[in-house]
Amino acid sequence: MAESADEIVVLWITAGLGCDGETIALTGATQPSLEELILGGLPGIPRLVLHNPLLAYEVGEEFLAPFHRAARGEIDRFILVIEGSIPDETNKPEGYWAAFGVDQQTGQPITTCEWIDRLAPKAWAVVAVGTCAAYGGIHAMEGNPTGCMGLADYLGWDWRSRAGIPIVNVPGCPTLPDNLTETLLYLLRQAAGLAPMIPLDDQLRPTWLFEQTAHEGCNRGGYYEQAEFGEEYGSPKCIVKLGCWGPVVQCNVGRRSWLGGVGGCANVGGICIGCTMPSFPDKFMPFMNQPPGSLLSSHAVATYGRAVHALRRFTQASLNKEPSWRQKKPVQAAGSDSRNR
Amino acid sequence: MSTMTRTKPEAPAATRNLVEMNWDPITRIVGSLGIYTKIDFKNREVAECYSTSSIFRGYSIFMKGKDPRDAHFITSRICGICGDNHATCAIYAQNMAFGVRPPALGEWIINLGEAAEYMFDHNIYQDNLVGVDFCEQMVKETNPSVWEKAQKTEAPNAALHGYRRISDIMTALNPFTGEFYREALLMSRLTREMFCLMEGRHVHPSTLYPGGVGTVPTIQLFTDYLVRLMKYVEFMKKVVPMHDDLFDFFYEALPGYERVGQRRVLLGCWGSFNNPDVCDYTYERMTEWGNAMYVTPGVVVDGQLVTTDLVKINLGIRILLGSSYYEDWENAETFVQRDPLGNPVDKRHPWNQTTIPKPQKRDFQDKYTWVMSPRWYDERTGDYLALDTGGGPIARFWATALAGKVDIGYIKATGQSVKIYLPKTATKPEVEFEWKIPKWSNAIERDRARTYFQAYAAAAALYFLEKVMAEVHAGRTKTWSEFKVPDEAIGCGFHEAVRGVLSHHVVIRDGKIANYHPYPPTPWNASPRDIYGTPGPYEDAVQNTPIFEENGPDKFKGIDIMRAVRSFDPCLPCGVHMYLGGGKVLEVRHSPVFGPFGK
Structure with a gap:
């Protein structure tokens, strides 16, 4: 033909x-x-x-x-x-x-x-x-x-x-x-x-498509940085302790989502089971156990992460307050308004 | 024992002028299927039919000894279009085995995900795969006179769907160039987005776990689902009347078309959508929570509802041999002597199955396939019934309608029908559809039910959304319950895969999988003649199907056979995964090829 x-x-x-x-x-x-x-x-x-x-x-x-x-x-x-x-x-x-x-x-x-x-x-x-x-x-x-x-x-x-x-x-x-x-x-x-x-x-x-890890594109990466780890499924925090392999798996699902910008894996609450990798599935099973490598890394990040998180909360609390002048001024007695002076 | 389900010995082929025709692979289905027939062109009828499959993978073999919590991740990979049904069913079985009850919110989220799967899968299969059998190009090539008639026939529901004549509907179904074909493809993506909102990824979910889901239940999540759902609801208001017009036209244009793919009404439905208020996943209360499902489980024989009891359904399942290449497992281990209620469990039940393959020559008088024959034992008559699923929806509707249990505002089962209420959408007023029990279990009615079930799934999702929002507004946002894997346990899950009945049976020993047998719809539908001589549903439905195609043997496309086979929504990855078992598989043969190739 x-x-x-x-x-x-x-x-x-x-x-x-x-x-x-x-x-x-x-x-x-x-x-x-x-x-x-x-x-x-x-x-x-x-x-x-x-x-x-x-x-x-x-x-x-x-x-x-x-x-x-x-x-x-x-x-x-x-x-x-x-x-x-x-x-x-x-x-x-x-x-x-x-x-x-x-x-x-x-x-x-x-x-x-x-x-x-x-x-x-x-x-x-x-x-x-x-x-x-x-x-x-x-x-x-x-x-x-x-x-x-x-x-x-x-x-x-x-x-x-x-x-x-x-x-x-x-x-x-x-x-x-x-x-x-x-x-x-x-x-x-x-x-x-x-x-x-x-x-x-x-x-x-x-x-x-595959040069970055799922973790590098994950919208929960910030939680990892602050050492905020979910302890049960359904948590919005980093789920590496629940079996997520995202930090070492080459996959762009975090950035691309699944379909039409919707869904995915760790970014929507599903552990990464390494399905794009040459060693899938054997080296990732049992899937719901914490990946052995993350035991050390999640522990190592804890001190830094908690400290940074505490400092950020302090700053965040300040940023959540409007500047003091943005308010209705109390009604004052005639002649006492500074602007009229 | 009744002989009603058996075929009479066939007249020797030589006495009829039979032409052998085969189609391998059958396209526009999921998986690898071949259909081999002998056709009596003089009497315009299919005389014999055999179906083949050609892929073997070995799930039950490589699952042995694995962590039971991995079962849903693994079994999802059985099927690339309804893998999530397997994952869900595996979780149901795990929940029972682990003794864990998910929070209500987790259950509603799974229901919303599975509803989206039905909306997606029935939609793409019906309108992008089956629909091509009814498109302009196909009808012109197979039945020019029907095309002529279609051009002169006004569509009765034109005002609702916008296609003035039947021929306009057929043109819209042409692959890729057809307007409705492309619209359906777009809609299949929208519904997959809905699915991904709940279950993460399609088709192998990321957020399902024993004990619930990992989906984060935010207000935004359900808003995103709702707005997509309402677009689908609006789409349904067009699709249902459009398909009714198309299917009714075939009865009118080709008198006798009801015989295409027709077989005795022998339908099984294992129920779908658990009700978290009732379902605690204990076997002891399975009868009660099974009856609270939002698609009622049931066995329908000759129009009679035999049972809606999941315990009876479970205990009645038998895996028979006969025409398949296996040795009996009579001397193998019996894993489960009695169910948790004390009822005896048959040696031929999936809990106790040990598969011992015995490769051998193909012989159509004896063994000719690797597919076993799942049957359901009817204790009233002693029959081993070759139940079919009709591709799913017709069996779901028939059981749900007769049972008359579902009544949730958007859906009402009346005893003879199922009413579906769809609320007002952006441009269309509210609508009530009614699926009525048809006169036949045939190709057209299987296809029609598929369209109506899309509306059913959408209506059910509207109800689930109400329940989910009630949970979220009340602050009950936990989606998962903790559990411990026991050393020894058994479990079973019952669900409706998109194409029909789905069961998973697991036996756990030393904390590992000791035995695992999923039974999806396709083995039920694609099974061969069993040890009692009862043919499987495809064989049964295609044999004696009349030929309406206008082409002779030289240009024969087999369109009526294709419509009969595709009405069952064959899904071969589901059908073939179990040609395996405890024994070591020495050889797998392609199943049956006969005629000039045989011997």
Whole structure:
């Protein structure tokens, strides 16, 4: 299929070991929104031609046709998006952990791994959305039977697309909706020659989204500074003692909120369980225990924080008093008003 | 034992001229589903139907030995569209196991969050996924004569929704270019914002905990929810009459359409929205607090309400084998001999389930899938009923209507119907909708109920907001109660996932998870023929569905089959997580492919 220069095909496979949560997040994004990308609503940005099973008009073989075309090398430039972790199909004598469609010749399902093997070498760029696809995530938890892993574990961390682009990881369980569409937008801009190579860190995350910790963007950070720690859920104070990992987790949820500027994690009363991180979930469990590292830091900040807080309250109390002259003057006897003198 | 729920042996395929058709993957649902059929084009009917799924993850395996407080964080990840339903249900089970009762405010906040989830999820599924099956492009491609008729048919409720003819509604449903399609997508974000106000993040919540919530209950929080809710209420005043017009038109344009996806009325609803004044999460009082829920739990058989008692519902659950690749667990450990009331708990109950996978060749006369067969034991007749959820709303309405218990001002269950009152909004006057018990349990009525339940959820949220403001104004702002994890305990949670019945059963030993079995709606709906030969609901509903599509085998899209399957709101991540258990899984096969591929 010869696609036009002003559009880019996205082949989106949800058939990793996942939950479809990234596709649902895609429908929730507003900056930009899915329809802005699909309808070509942003200036200079190629239109996104999306083939995703949740949103497709077509069914079955008709839906799979562009995936087969791309595998045959008939789509010049496409972005492959993988959702869900990649199982180890070799850890059992036969059978499948994850498959996507059926081979109409043999009647056997086509495994997700087969699709990755066919499509990744031909893709202009490959994106792993969600922590499962990026690093393995919840389904790669200790004791899992599928031996699943992230896409970079499967393809290799040094893997490059034929356009020289590394795997792009957009972690999160699920990913922040706008992080997802904004990363796609960057790639569309790069494809149009309007942006340099997408900047990624050593875990293949877009740097501008993941260089800061959740704590650095948390609206409860001030409570931490003053050593005001919530002792029970529902407290508006810093909840690090209740299990929040925000101080060490790379995530922009504090700044971006969840959706439309609303919601999030620690900033609205939910502990950060580290869902964007490569070691999620194992190194954060049990989730409701205080992170061991914060035992020391929250203790260390206590002396300074309490002192600063006390001084601030003193200043604050003063600032809460209007200057003394802002008041109605008492009625005075005629001739005694100084202004009339 | 009655044989009413069983199918007759099918006539040998050779005597009918059957064409094999498959659609794999089925799109516009959540997860990986394939539908394999044999179609009798001469008699315009589906003769056989098998459904497949192709993802295996292993929750029950990797949850063993984990901290029970992690259960809701983990099980939320079962589903990417209704994960919060799992988190909520897990918390209900944890509350019972830990013996903790959240403050009323915490319970109302969860109810507001879950109401927003229903508003969001039914909305996006109905109008951005199912709606495409009824859009201009699809109807033109499958039934040109219906499109012709739609262009000549005035919409009876045009004054309420603004679309003059039925064809205008269909055009508005075209994907991405359709005006209503895009409006629904926008609305699905507004409702997700409402959800995030209460539960933090969508779809895996951050603020839910056993014992309550971490949400900070400020005046502003509930203002932010209220103003969004009222926009949705106004939207509903348009959507309900619009969908009524569309669905009624299909009955009129295609006489006999009621048979599409029709099956016997066998509905289960496990109840939704706990009432904190009554609910203390003790098993001993579960009958009472279950009946105080704002969606009444119930089992409806042939239009009769069999029970609304969660204890009876719980004890009646059976996980049967038959056509699935497992060994019986008869010799495995019985975790729970008796429930806390002293009732015997069956070996086939989720508390006692040990899954022993036995991979083997697919054989449609014998074993052909990894999905087990959840059934509900009807002690009146001795039947193991293949209950379905109808995608959720139709079962919720049917049980709630017959029970006649819910009466909260905005909602009244009458015994034959459910009345929903929506107050005045910025540009539209107050409205009363009434969901009436339909004549059939079929594709159109499942879809119609989904629209009405969006209004129900909004009305319930209005009530919950009143209760929440009463708490806040009275200064009762505690949202969470402390608890201790016991060394040994059992718990169960009952909820309605968006698509229907949801139960979580947990056994705790040495302070760790010893056994955990969630049963979401999709295994109920997608189950295969069980050990007694009773087919699962999809198979049952699609088989014998008449074909109204005008295309022949060469251009056949299977639209009537798609409408039948999608009316159940399939959610395969929920359906497949449990092809696993205590045993080591040696092999998982893609389930059934047959015909030219079989053998």
